Amino acid sequence: MKRNALVFIALVVAILAMLASGKYLDRARRHGPLKLVGDVQGVAAPDFTLTSLDGRKVKLSDFRGKAVLLNFWATWCPPCKVEMPWFEDLQRQYGNAGLVVLGVAMDDTEPAKIAKYANELGVNYPVLLGTNQVSDDYGDVQYLPTTFYIGRDGTIVDKMTGLLDRKDVEEAVKKALSSSARPVDVRQKEARVDRKSSASKRDQTAPPSPDAMSTVVLAHP
Numbered sequence: 407m408k409r410n411a412l413v414f415i416a417l418v419v420a421i422l423a424m425l426a427s428g429k430y431l432d433r434a435r436r437h438g439p440l441k442l443v444g445d446v447q448g449v450a451a452p453d454f455t456l457t458s459l460d461g462r463k464v465k466l467s468d469f470r471g472k473a474v475l476l477n478f479w480a481t482w483c484p485p486c487k488v489e490m491p492w493f494e495d496l497q498r499q500y501g502n503a504g505l506v507v508l509g510v511a512m513d514d515t516e517p518a519k520i521a522k523y524a525n526e527l528g529v530n531y532p533v534l535l536g537t538n539q540v541s542d543d544y545g546d547v548q549y550l551p552t553t554f555y556i557g558r559d560g561t562i563v564d565k566m567t568g569l570l571d572r573k574d575v576e577e578a579v580k581k582a583l584s585s586s587a588r589p590v591d592v593r594q595k596e597a598r599v600d601r602k603s604s605a606s607k608r609d610q611t612a613p614p615s616p617d618a619m620s621t622v623v624l625a626h627p
Contacts, residue, residue: 442545446565451476451556452543456510456534459521464508464534467560473500473582474556475507478536478547481515481523485569486551490527492572496579497531503583504558507531510540512550553578557585 442449451474453467466474477493479486490509497507511520511533524533541547544554555564555578563585564578 442543442562446545446554446562449562450560451554451562452540454540454543456537456540459517459524459533459535464532466508466556469506469508470560471558472504472506473558473579473585474554475505475579475582476510476544476554476556477507478510478512478541478544478550478552480511480513480550481520482513483550487527488569489551489553489575490529492575494528494530496576500579500583505579505583509533510536512536512541512547555579555582557582559585561585 442452451466453465455463455465458464466476475493475496477486477489479490493507493509497505509524509529509531511524513520513536517535520533520535544552549567551567551569553566553575554562555566557563563581566574566578
């Protein structure tokens with residue numbers, strides 16, 4: 407009897423997860439134009455502004471110069487629950503090196519329930535409330551978990567769908583951290599230096615003016 411009860415409970419949980427997943431997929435199908443399709447490595451990550459669980463407006467571009475682990479998840483997603491402690495550990499381990507973990511909750515439920523779930527798991531990174539728009543911008547995120555690894559320069563270095571090994575996740579984090587990043591003002595400064603250098607080289611290779619030629623001739627013994 408006890409075993410039968412456990413089997414029944416497992417079936418109920420599985421059915422509820424399937425219903426929740428179906429509800430999410432129905433929502434995700436009602437989308438507009440998609441920005442990210444096909445191979446997304448090297449593509450600029452679409453900027454967004456989402457609301458965090460504590461009511462702040464968070465923009466992806468605020469973290470330019472840092473590596474971002476952008477994880478789409480939901481409270482009804484069992485594999486997501488497996489990954490989240492990994493992300494907590496990685497945030498602690500690589501936070502000082504420039505890693506920022508952002509969780510995007512794609513639930514159709516109250517923010518208070520999402521916050522309660524995140525608190526119970528000890529989430530130590532910002533959780534943002536997902537929208538159909540951000541799902542569309544990231545290629546119609548229908549399968550959870552889906553995680554984008556964004557380099558310091560704002561381009562996507564990797565994308566993972568489904569539950570993978572922690573080792574794969576950490577390798578993608580290292581790849582994002584190792585991507586080159588130069589602040590905009592530094593790039594602009596270097597561009598100005600390059601322009602000055604190019605102008606100087608052009609001056610050096612340009613033919614001498616008639617006056618300069620006459621000066622050279624007169625100076626010759």
